[in-house]
Amino acid sequence: MTDDLERQRERIRELLISEGVDPADLPDDMEEASTHVADFVLGRGDHLSACDMAEAIGMPLEEVVDNLHHLGILTPTPHDVLFNEQDIALVEFLRSSRSDSFEENEGIEVLHVAGTSLATTAEAAVASHVQGPESRTTDYVQHFQLNLAASMLGLEMGQHLGTAFRHHLRQAAMRQRRTQSVQHRELVLMAVGFVDLVGFTSLSQTLSPGEIVDLVKRFESQAHELAHGLNARVVKLVGDEVMFVSEDPADAAAFALGMMHSYSDRHVVPRGGLAMGDLVNLHGDYFGPVVNLAARLVAAAVPGEVLIDDSLVGHSSVISESAGRRMLKGFDEPVRVHSLITSARTPDAGHESHAHLR
Numbered sequence: 001m002t003d004d005l006e007r008q009r010e011r012i013r014e015l016l017i018s019e020g021v022d023p024a025d026l027p028d029d030m031e032e033a034s035t036h037v038a039d040f041v042l043g044r045g046d047h048l049s050a051c052d053m054a055e056a057i058g059m060p061l062e063e064v065v066d067n068l069h070h071l072g073i074l075t076p077t078p079h080d081v082l083f084n085e086q087d088i089a090l091v092e093f094l095r096s097s098r099s100d101s102f103e104e105n106e107g108i109e110v111l112h113v114a115g116t117s118l119a120t121t122a123e124a125a126v127a128s129h130v131q132g133p134e135s136r137t138t139d140y141v142q143h144f145q146l147n148l149a150a151s152m153l154g155l156e157m158g159q160h161l162g163t164a165f166r167h168h169l170r171q172a173a174m175r176q177r178r179t180q181s182v183q184h185r186e187l188v189l190m191a192v193g194f195v196d197l198v199g200f201t202s203l204s205q206t207l208s209p210g211e212i213v214d215l216v217k218r219f220e221s222q223a224h225e226l227a228h229g230l231n232a233r234v235v236k237l238v239g240d241e242v243m244f245v246s247e248d249p250a251d252a253a254a255f256a257l258g259m260m261h262s263y264s265d266r267h268v269v270p271r272g273g274l275a276m277g278d279l280v281n282l283h284g285d286y287f288g289p290v291v292n293l294a295a296r297l298v299a300a301a302v303p304g305e306v307l308i309d310d311s312l313v314g315h316s317s318v319i320s321e322s323a324g325r326r327m328l329k330g331f332d333e334p335v336r337v338h339s340l341i342t343s344a345r346t347p348d349a350g351h352e353s354h355a356h357l358r
Contacts, residue, residue, distance in 0.1 A: 005030070008140045015144060020044065034144035041151035048083040050075045053091055067094040070108050072115030113283050125154065131213060179247055181278060188281045190245045191252035191312065192291050193274035194298040195223075195259045200240035203267045215268070216240065226258040235285060240268075241298075245286060249276055250317035253343035256306045272306035273297025274340065296328035297337065306340035318343055 012033050016026055021040050027033045050068070054061040065075050071094065075082065097107065129150050137143040181187035197219060204212050216239060223242040227234045232246040232255045242259070246252035256272040263270050275297065277290035290311075297307040307326075312318050319341045325334035 005140075011141050012144050015141075015148070016040065019148070030140040034140045034147060037144055037147045038151040041148065041155070043082070045084045046081055048085075048087065049081050050078040050083070053083055053088050056088055057092055059091065059095065063095070064091055067091055067111075070094075070111035070115065072119045109283075117284075131210075175247065176281075184278075186280055186282070187278040187288075188286075189277070190247055190279050190286075191249045191274060191276040192243070192245045192279055192286055192294045193252055193256050193272055193306075194241060194243050194295055195256055195270050195272040195306075196241035196298055197263070197268040198271055198303040199268040219263070222259065222262050226255050226262075230255050230258075243286075245279070248317075249312050249315045250343045252276075253306070253308075253312070253318045253340055257340065257343060260304060260306060269303035271298060271301040271303050272340075273299070273301055274306060274308045274312060276311040292330060293328070293335075296330060296335075300326045300328055300337070307337045308340050309335060309337055313338055 009030050012030055013023075013026055016033065016037070017023060019037075019040060027036065048056070050064050051061060053059075054064045057064075061078055065078065068075060068091070094111070097110075129147075133146055133150070134143065137146055176188070179188035179190055181189065200215070203215075207215070219240060219242070220237050223234050223237065223244070226232070227244065230246070230251040231248050232244050232251050235243040235245055237243075244252070244255055246255065252274055256274055259270050259272065273294045273296065275290050275294040278288065279286040279290055280288040293309060297309065301307040305323075307323060308318070308320055313320060320338035321341060323337045323339040326337050328335050
């Protein structure tokens with residue numbers, strides 16, 4: 001056993017040195033080396049501090065740090081060596097992007113949104129790796145090699161995200177033009193809905209953390225797959241609930257029904273709520289009375305049911321039946337609701353298997 005560990009230690013040393021790590025900087029602990037290989041890869045080439053960048057581009061240190069912080073990039077101290085020439089280009093871009101075309105708060109607002117999105121992507125990627133591939137490694141060398149490959153893949157992916165972002169920008173601009181209100185630029189006309197899992201809270205008390213993660217990942221994966229196949233967008237996922245929007249009520253209805261039909265776990269059953277109207281569009285999220293109505297509808301639905309209001313009943317592509325009137329939280333009078341049966345976008349629409357679950 002000792003010989004095997006020594007061979008692993010020597011192999012990791014060889015791999016680190018081949019990656020350009022100074023032998024004097026090699027950690028003694030193999031677990032530390034295999035776990036922290038990402039630090040070596042992601043920090044490769046860093047030789048500048050925030051102070052160095054400020055001096056190199058003739059910008060006040062406070063402005064350099066503020067711009068980075070607006071984007072969610074932390075500088076524990078101005079003298080920490082965390083940066084390279086690419087970061088200088090980033091800081092110069094951040095300064096130039098906040099030009100006379102934008103008011104100061106508008107430029108900062110965009111940076112905050114971008115920084116939050118990037119942080120969420122990074123956190124999700126790391127958690128997915130740790131809970132998935134990394135958990136299956138059987139020795140330190142394999143652990144090291146996997147983390148090395150994942151770190152290199154992350155860097156390469158980052159280089160290509162600009163290309164993907166171009167397409168997302170174009171899609172968002174086209175969607176904004178199609179849905180934007182003429183009277184109020186903050187409003188867009190869309191269908192909005194929620195789907196959650198009834199029974200998740202009680203079930204989660206009996207599951208291990210890994211089982212809870214698997215359950216939520218299956219729910220999230222199904223939501224993304226359905227959205228990709230329809231003209232729908234997942235706005236956010238919060239544990240056992242998904243919020244989504246669509247320009248087309250038929251696609252929104254198909255998404256909600258798809259979530260109902262794809263989840264057969266007897267311990268947790270989805271339910272949904274769907275409404276349509278003018279939504280307040282802010283930072284990629286949606287607010288306002290119509291969103292509140294959809295949220296109340298999902299709370300009032302029974303397991304396996306999707307409730308809609310009158311705003312969707314007039315669309316010929318959405319078929320429903322009356323579900324009476326319900327007292328919804330925050331509404332002074334009972335609201336007339338309908339139980340969604342099928343949608344023109346649902347595969348094999350109209351077949352009995354696509355009726356709502358009762």
